[in-house]
Amino acid sequence: MNMDYRNGLRRFNTDRRSRLFPSSAFGFLLALMLFSLAGLLPWKQWFVLEGNWKNGEITSAVGKLYDKEHPARNYAVGLWALVSYTLFGEGQKGLFVGKDGWLFIKEELEPSAHEHQEVEAARELIEIVKSHFAENESQLLITVIPAKWRVVPENLGEKEIAPDIALRRSYLLDAFSNKQAVGQQDIAVFDAYETMRDLGEKAFLRTDTHWTPQATESVAERLSQSIRQQFTDLSYDQTSFEWQRSDPEIFRGDLYNFLPLGRGLEMFGPSPDLIETKQLVLTHEAINGAINNTENILFDGLSFPVNLVGTSYSANERWHFADALQKSLGMEIPNHAQEGKGPFQPMLEYLVSEEFIESPPELVIWEIPERYMGVEGNQKVLEEYRSKQS
Numbered sequence: 001m002n003m004d005y006r007n008g009l010r011r012f013n014t015d016r017r018s019r020l021f022p023s024s025a026f027g028f029l030l031a032l033m034l035f036s037l038a039g040l041l042p043w044k045q046w047f048v049l050e051g052n053w054k055n056g057e058i059t060s061a062v063g064k065l066y067d068k069e070h071p072a073r074n075y076a077v078g079l080w081a082l083v084s085y086t087l088f089g090e091g092q093k094g095l096f097v098g099k100d101g102w103l104f105i106k107e108e109l110e111p112s113a114h115e116h117q118e119v120e121a122a123r124e125l126i127e128i129v130k131s132h133f134a135e136n137e138s139q140l141l142i143t144v145i146p147a148k149w150r151v152v153p154e155n156l157g158e159k160e161i162a163p164d165i166a167l168r169r170s171y172l173l174d175a176f177s178n179k180q181a182v183g184q185q186d187i188a189v190f191d192a193y194e195t196m197r198d199l200g201e202k203a204f205l206r207t208d209t210h211w212t213p214q215a216t217e218s219v220a221e222r223l224s225q226s227i228r229q230q231f232t233d234l235s236y237d238q239t240s241f242e243w244q245r246s247d248p249e250i251f252r253g254d255l256y257n258f259l260p261l262g263r264g265l266e267m268f269g270p271s272p273d274l275i276e277t278k279q280l281v282l283t284h285e286a287i288n289g290a291i292n293n294t295e296n297i298l299f300d301g302l303s304f305p306v307n308l309v310g311t312s313y314s315a316n317e318r319w320h321f322a323d324a325l326q327k328s329l330g331m332e333i334p335n336h337a338q339e340g341k342g343p344f345q346p347m348l349e350y351l352v353s354e355e356f357i358e359s360p361p362e363l364v365i366w367e368i369p370e371r372y373m374g375v376e377g378n379q380k381v382l383e384e385y386r387s388k389q390s
Helices: 003-012 016-020 023-040 057-069 073-088 115-134 168-177 193-202 213-230 254-258 284-292 294-300 321-329 344-351 354-358 378-389
Strands: 095-097 103-105 139-145 188-191 241-251 273-282 306-309 363-369
Touching: 103 254, 115 139, 115 168, 115 344, 115 378, 139 168, 139 213, 168 188, 188 213, 193 213, 213 273, 213 321, 213 363, 241 321, 273 284, 273 321, 306 321, 306 344, 344 354, 344 378
Parallel strands: 139 188, 139 363, 306 363
Antiparallel strands: 095 103, 241 273
16 A cells, blocks of 8 residues: 555544534534424424433434424434434444444444354354365365454444453354364364454444455465465466556445435545555466466366355455455455355355355365354354255
8 A cells, every 4th residue: 555545544534523614613513403403393292202312212212203203304314313423422223433433333242132042053053064064075264354343442432342242253263173073174264353453443444344455455465375384285376466456435334324314414424434446457477378278278177276155255346355365376266255144144055056066176265254153143044054954
């Protein structure tokens, strides 16, 4: 990352209030908004609200009144979302507002309603996957992605992490170190925590649940070093890639969905991220080599010794994790990661796919964010798997 990009990023992410208005003008704007809010609802409604301002109960109650009472719902919701964020540091249910514009999803910070049952379901799903790999010659390597709060805990403010949440990473690592079935092989594990912690605030996007392109490059480089050391028989450096980098672009992450400010009010919310844009392309040497080897490929077929499975951390092309792995290992890597399904469903689907059954790779990289050890949904995936087996 060049100096101009770093300076631009630093200037862009300065505090929003200092960039927008003097404090007096900002205070006047808040007063005007509060006056407007008061006028949108009958005064009697304000005196029957029950709850606590501190924990967000009043915020939620007023939001519900707007949904019911005011016809211009989008404007009312956006206006109240702005007041809630500005005055009380709150967003909609599911969002935690940290320091300096850092946003976090609450499922990473607070235990789910059935945390222990979800952890046990995750463990059982992991054992199912391990058993599948024990029955074939493919090797499995786990890449553990740490939670956002664990990498930048300083941006949580005074938020305390529950013990169950703090243990999720250990639960995940332990699940792959234990052998519970005869014939199970050793599972290679790469923990990305140290790599991402070294990057600090450059590891995660402030307004999104995901990592940055810079983090995926760093993790891919260290992961590739580990793979080369552990799996010496793989055919590395079959081809060569390079990045074509473009100017960074403004990016509003998925956590903005919990702050429905609407058009015209977004400028008062958290500053969006600046995200690096780039594209992975073959080098000229690799292109010439591919042309010369076309005849061999036609007769021998394509071979992909490494495959990738995982979540949106790998599936979303904006982060470039699969690309970064291809560049670091010098080979094409088919990507079977899926968005919105967690880590377990994509892996179970991949294991019964025609591609895996007919041409199993030598190595499968399975990317798993630690938060999925306890979030809602693991029990459902397990139940669906059992029903298909019965």
